[in-house]
Amino acid sequence: MTLFVHEGNTDYLDSIARLRLMDDDFMRIVFKDEDVVRQFLEIILERSVDIIECHAQYDINNILGRSISIDVLVRDGDDYINIEVQRDTKGAHPKRARFHGSLIDANTSFPNEQWDKLPNVIIIFITETDVLGYGLPIYHSHCRIDENNQMFEEGREIIYVNASIQEDTALGRLMHDMFCTDSSEMHYEFLRKRVSYYKENEGGKQEMCEIWEEIRRKGLLEGEAIGEARGKTIGRQQGLIESIKKLIAKNGYTLEEALDFLDIPKEERSTYIDIFTS
Structure with a gap:
């Protein structure tokens, strides 16, 4: 597999x-x-x-x-x-x-x-x-x-x-x-x-990878939904902030690991680093 x-x-x-x-x-x-x-x-x-x-x-x-x-x-x-x-x-x-x-x-x-x-x-x-x-x-x-x-x-x-x-x-x-x-x-x-x-176990790890992908997909979809309601740029940012909070609070991620997990582009990362460290 x-x-x-x-x-x-x-x-x-x-x-x-x-x-x-x-x-x-x-x-x-x-x-x-x-x-x-x-x-x-x-x-x-x-x-x-x-x-x-x-x-x-x-x-x-x-x-x-x-x-x-x-x-x-x-x-x-x-x-x-x-x-x-x-x-x-x-x-x-x-x-x-x-x-x-x-x-x-x-x-x-x-x-x-x-x-x-x-x-x-x-x-x-x-x-x-x-x-x-x-x-x-x-x-x-x-x-x-x-x-x-x-x-x-x-x-x-x-x-x-x-x-x-x-x-x-x-x-x-x-x-x-x-x-x-x-x-x-x-x-x-x-x-x-x-x-x-x-x-x-190979089967168990496969299940976990699929679950992790679903968690990531839902986080991005939440950002898109908020974007539609509040304006695309601000809403996307707010949605990603919420997803980052969940990864840190629930799964023990560092901020850098959460940014990696959500595939946030390097040129945007300073914005989120400022938000979470200020």
Whole structure:
């Protein structure tokens, strides 16, 4: 099999080699495997998980406001579980977790359904740094009654996993694996097997190259769409700025690597360098 390789300065294969599960685009690809998701959740939740539905990159539309594209949505019995990788501190704000839960509620309930039959919702944010700042490896948040500190059973739990703590525990080893670029350094076989497929197997690398080309194509199309709405030159620039931001925030690219990936001409690069370094 001949691999498709991008003709620009940055080879897609080099980009794939640098990917980690903390890069949410790659995590979504690996987590298309339901058994991987199940074992991953069982370590975090410390209980067995029986997956009924599993969706990677699940879009929830809100006709009255902001829509979202969530990384992974799982149905486990009466629970809906949302897994999110958040490298950006701002993206892991507690109100975002609340928003995710609200839209999941709105999209998984039915007319005339009894209120006590609404599914429980668990939101899991895996953060690159200790967003909450208490130095703990994991945080479980529930609603409580102020006056007596008893649980207020409204059916929502928010979990923050601090991936910066990689102790010799089941959870710490899992977080270590989230940062590995080399599958051979991973502790868990179920992750090592899937990651090595996309990084080392010819068929897996071919799939990744095609996905990378699609990501690049969508970024350029977004720029063209904004260009039509705002004027061709300004709109194209704004679209490329958004694509550069995504590559840096989600996939760990340097600015120079993002410029290479998007094939931005050398004579235009100083404009984007000024924007991102000023």
